[in-house]
Amino acid sequence: MTTRRDSMVFWLGVIVFLAAVAAMTQIVRNEYPFFAGYVILQFIALAVAWSILGGYAGYVNFGTNAFFGVGVYTAVALFKAFGAPLAVQIAAAAVVGMLLGLALGLLTLRMRGIFFSIATIALAIIIETSVMNWRFVGGAAGIQLQRPAVMPPFDSYVKMLCFVQALLVVIAVGTARYIQNSRIGRGLQALRDDELAAECTGVPTLRLKLLACVISGALISAAGAPAAMYLQYADPSSAFNLNYSVSVLAMSLIGGTAHWIGPVLGAIVLGVTQQLLAVTISSEVNVLVLGIMLVLFVVGAPKGIIGLLLPRYRLRAGGKP
Amino acid sequence: MTLLTPEPPLLRIGAVTKTFGGFTALDNISVEVRKGERFGLIGPNGSGKTTLINCISGALIPQNGKVVFCGEDITELPPHMRARRGIARSFQIPRPFRSMTVVENLMVALDFTVARDVAGSALPERDAAMSILTRMGLASKADAPTETLSQVELRKMELARAMAARPKLLISDEAMAGLSSSEVDEVLDLLISLGEEDVTIIMIEHIMQAVMRFSERVMCLDAGKIIAIGAPEEVMANQRVQEAYLGV
Numbered sequence: 001m002t003t004r005r006d007s008m009v010f011w012l013g014v015i016v017f018l019a020a021v022a023a024m025t026q027i028v029r030n031e032y033p034f035f036a037g038y039v040i041l042q043f044i045a046l047a048v049a050w051s052i053l054g055g056y057a058g059y060v061n062f063g064t065n066a067f068f069g070v071g072v073y074t075a076v077a078l079f080k081a082f083g084a085p086l087a088v089q090i091a092a093a094a095v096v097g098m099l100l101g102l103a104l105g106l107l108t109l110r111m112r113g114i115f116f117s118i119a120t121i122a123l124a125i126i127i128e129t130s131v132m133n134w135r136f137v138g139g140a141a142g143i144q145l146q147r148p149a150v151m152p153p154f155d156s157y158v159k160m161l162c163f164v165q166a167l168l169v170v171i172a173v174g175t176a177r178y179i180q181n182s183r184i185g186r187g188l189q190a191l192r193d194d195e196l197a198a199e200c201t202g203v204p205t206l207r208l209k210l211l212a213c214v215i216s217g218a219l220i221s222a223a224g225a226p227a228a229m230y231l232q233y234a235d236p237s238s239a240f241n242l243n244y245s246v247s248v249l250a251m252s253l254i255g256g257t258a259h260w261i262g263p264v265l266g267a268i269v270l271g272v273t274q275q276l277l278a279v280t281i282s283s284e285v286n287v288l289v290l291g292i293m294l295v296l297f298v299v300g301a302p303k304g305i306i307g308l309l310l311p312r313y314r315l316r317a318g319g320k321p
Numbered sequence: 322m323t324l325l326t327p328e329p330p331l332l333r334i335g336a337v338t339k340t341f342g343g344f345t346a347l348d349n350i351s352v353e354v355r356k357g358e359r360f361g362l363i364g365p366n367g368s369g370k371t372t373l374i375n376c377i378s379g380a381l382i383p384q385n386g387k388v389v390f391c392g393e394d395i396t397e398l399p400p401h402m403r404a405r406r407g408i409a410r411s412f413q414i415p416r417p418f419r420s421m422t423v424v425e426n427l428m429v430a431l432d433f434t435v436a437r438d439v440a441g442s443a444l445p446e447r448d449a450a451m452s453i454l455t456r457m458g459l460a461s462k463a464d465a466p467t468e469t470l471s472q473v474e475l476r477k478m479e480l481a482r483a484m485a486a487r488p489k490l491l492i493s494d495e496a497m498a499g500l501s502s503s504e505v506d507e508v509l510d511l512l513i514s515l516g517e518e519d520v521t522i523i524m525i526e527h528i529m530q531a532v533m534r535f536s537e538r539v540m541c542l543d544a545g546k547i548i549a550i551g552a553p554e555e556v557m558a559n560q561r562v563q564e565a566y567l568g569v
Contacts, residue, residue, distance in 0.1 A: 183432040190418045190429045197416035200378055202404035202433035202486055258420075 010177065014170050021166040025159040034162040038230060040271035041165040042223055046244065047251040047263035048172040049219030053212045054249070055257025056185060058192030059109070063120030064248045066127050067097050067217050069240035071224025076137050076234045079145060086164065090225045097221025098214050105213035109206065112195075128240035142235025145228060161226050168226075172219045176260040179215070188212060243287070247274075250290050254297045256304025265305045269293075329392055331356040331521050332377065332490060337386035339372055346372040347383065348545040354490075354523065359516045361536030361553065362525045365566050368542040370525045371413060374492045377523075378410045379403045391489070405434050407489035411479035411496050413525075417467035423478055424450050424463040430485035450485060457481040457511060473504040480511065484520075491515065492523045497531055505531055533557070541566060 025034065046064060053059050074096045075089035084092070108119040132140040147157050154160035179185045190198040191205045199205050228234050247270065255266025270293065274286045301308050330353035339347040346369045354360050364370050375381040377388060379400035388396045395403055409430075418426050427450040435449075454460045457477045462470060470478060476496050483491055493512060497505045509531050516522050526532045532539060532553065539556040541549045543565040549556045556562055 186425070186429055186432055189420060193418040193420050194416045196380060196400075197412065197418065198429070199400035200380070200404055200410055201430045201482060202401050203429065204399075204401045204433075206399075 014174070018163075018166060018170060021163055025154055025163055031156055031158050034156075034159045036275045038158065038162045038165050038226075039275065040268065041162065041169050042227070043247065043251060043271045044264050044267040045165065045169045045172045045223035046220055046248045047255065047267040048169070048176050048260060049216050049223060050248045051252045051257045051260070051263045052176055052179060052219070053209075053216040055252055055263070056179065056188040056192065057209055057212045059209065059213070060113075060117045060249070061120045061213075061216065062117045062245050062249070063104070063124045064220055064245040065240045065242055066120065066124035067100060067220035068224035068227075068244045069124070069131065069236070070096055070100055070127060071221035072228050072234050072239040073131055073137055074221065075225040075228040076143060076145065079228065080137065080143070083148070085148075086161075086226065086229060089228070090164070090168070090222050093225035094218045094222040098218040100221070101214040101217025102210065104217065105210040109209045109213060124240055124242070124245070128236050131240070132236045138235065140236060142233060142238075145232050145234065147229055147232055157229065161230050164226055165223070168219075168223050172223065173260055173264065175215060175219065176263075179212075180260055184208060184211065246287075247290060250294045252304075254293060254304055256306035258303070259306050259310065262304050262306040269305070328356060330354060331358075331391060333387070333389040334373070334377070335387040335389065337373070337376055337383045337388065339369075339376060339381060339383045345545050347376065349386070350542075350545070350547060351386075352540060352547065352550065354521060356489075356521055357516075357519060358521055359513070359535055359537045360521070360523045361532045361539040362523055362542070363527070363532055363539060363556075363566060364542035367544075368565075369545040370542055371494060372545075373542070374410065374494060374523065374525065377403075377490075378408055378492060401433070404430075404486055407487070408492070409483035409486045409488035409490070410492040411476070411483050411494055413494045413498065415472075415475040415479050417470075417475060417478060417482075419467055422464050422466055423459060423470070423481075424454065426467065426478060426482050427453060427485040430482050434486040453481050453485050457484075458507075473500050473507065476500065476508055477511065480508075480515075484515065488520060490521045490523065492525075494525050495527065496524075497526060497528050509535060529557075 046068070050061060050064055054061050071093040074093040078084035078089050078092055104120065104123055108116050111119060131137065137143055150157045150160055154163070179188070187198065187203045187208045190201065190203050191208060195205050227239070251266035251270045252263045253266070254270060255264065256262035270290065273289060273293070277285050277289055297304065332354040334350055334352045337347055337350045338345070350373060362370050362373070372381065376383045379398060379402070382397060386396070387394055390403070390406060390408060393406070395406065418429060424447065428446055431446050431449055451460060451463060454463050457480065459474060459477055459481060462474060467475070467478065480493065480496060496512070497508050500508065505528060512522060512524065513535060524532070524535055536553050538551065539553045540547060541556055541559070541562045548561045548565060549559040
C-alpha cells in the first residue's frame, strides 16, 4: 500500500541519488569509479527491468541478452548512419526494445513456464545470428566507435555515461514502483499465482503479460544502448552474451522479486562483488562467484534479501513461506 | 410453463456441443436459466457438468452452439470479459492467489471488475472487501495468508472472491466437496442467502441433501446429455436419473 508520505520519501531519495551522482562527476577526478559505477548502475537498471516480467508476472525471461544486444546495436546503427546523439540512441533503443517485447509476447506468452524461457533463449540466438551477418554494423568482427565530444558540464565521456545510466536506473525503478503499487501489479501477481483463477476474476491476463513484456523489454534495451559508447566497440558475441541473462537473473533472485528494492539490492551486492573481484583476482572468477552466491541464496534465503529483511514480503514472493 | 412477465432469461445455452478429440463431453445442450433462479446441476462423474460451466465462464469455447448472457452472445469472449459482465465462479479444487492474503484475493476482483480508480482508492476498496468477508464469516482471517486457511475457509474465500466481482450469475463448482456435514450446512446457508439478493446461482453438487434443499430447479446430465430437468423432487423420481446417477 502506498501513501503520500511513502511517495515523498521515494522521490526525495531519487533526487538525493541523482544529485550525489552529479556532484561526484564534478568533484571526483579519477575516472575509474565511474567506469566501475557505470557497470553496477547498468545491472541495477537491467535487474529491475527484468523483474517486471520475471518477478511480478513470474515469466522467466532468459533473453535479457537479446534485448540488451538489440539496445547496443540500435545505438551502433544510428550512430554510424546519422551520428545520432546519445539521447536519441537510448530513446530509439527503448522503442525497438518495446517492439521486440511486443513481438516476443505475442509469439510466446501463451506458453507457460519453461517453454516461455526456452523461446526467449531462441530469440537471442536468432537475433545474434542476424546481427553477425549484418555488414553495416561490422558483422561478426565487431565495430570500433569514436566517441563524440563530451557535453558540458561533464569533463569526461565516462562520467557523463555514468550519470545517464543513473537516470535510466531512476526511470526503471520509478516504472517498477508504479506498476507494483497499481492494480497492474496486483493483476500480475494474481496471474503469477494462478492464470485461470485470475482470468475468471476479471484480470485480462494476456494483455497484462504483454504490457509487462513490452515495458520490461523497452527498459532493458534502453539500459543496454549506452554500452556502445561506453566500450567504444561492439561485437555480437559480447553484446548478446548469455552472461547478461544469467547475471540479471541471479541478481533479481538474490535480491528478491516481490518488491522493486529486491533487484536493486541484488544488483548492488553482486555487481560490487564482481567489480572487486575483477580488480583483485580476475574477471573469470566472476562467474564462479555468481554461481556460488546463487546456490547460497537459493538454499539459505529463497525469497532473496528482501525476504530476510522485510518479512511481510516473504508471502508476496510466492511459493511456501 | 407460463410466466406472468415474459422476462428474457439471464443465461441461455443454445445447442452447445463440446468435444475433446473423439470424446463428446457436451452433446447439443440447450437450457435457460432465469434471473434470480437457484439452479442445481447434477450428474455422475464425467457427465459434463464442469465442462458446461467452463463453457459458461469462458475457460472453454464450445465447437458449436451459443452462450447468451443478458441478451448478449458471449460464446467467444475470454473469461475476464465475462467476469466483467457479471459471471463469477468458484473452482472444484480451490484456486486461491497463494502469495496474497485473503483480503488481497478479494481486492483483485474489486480492482478488475468493479473499481476503475487506480490510485488513492485503496481504503474504500479494502472496506468493500471487508464487508464481503464479514458476510462470509471470514473477517477475522482477512490478513491471513491463504495457505493458513482450512478447507471450509478456502471454499468460503473462493465464494467471497467471486462475490467481490458483484456477479449477476454465480457458479459454484462443488463448493461443498470434502466438507463435514455441519460445514456443508454453513456453506449452503451462505449460498441460499446470496441467492436471496438478486444473484442467480448455478450450483454443481454431489451432496443430494444440499441439492434438494438449495435448488428451485435441477438439471441432470449424463454422458453429455440432459436426461432430466425440472423440480428437484421430479428429477429425483425420474427413473433415468436413478439409473444413471443414483445407481439404483
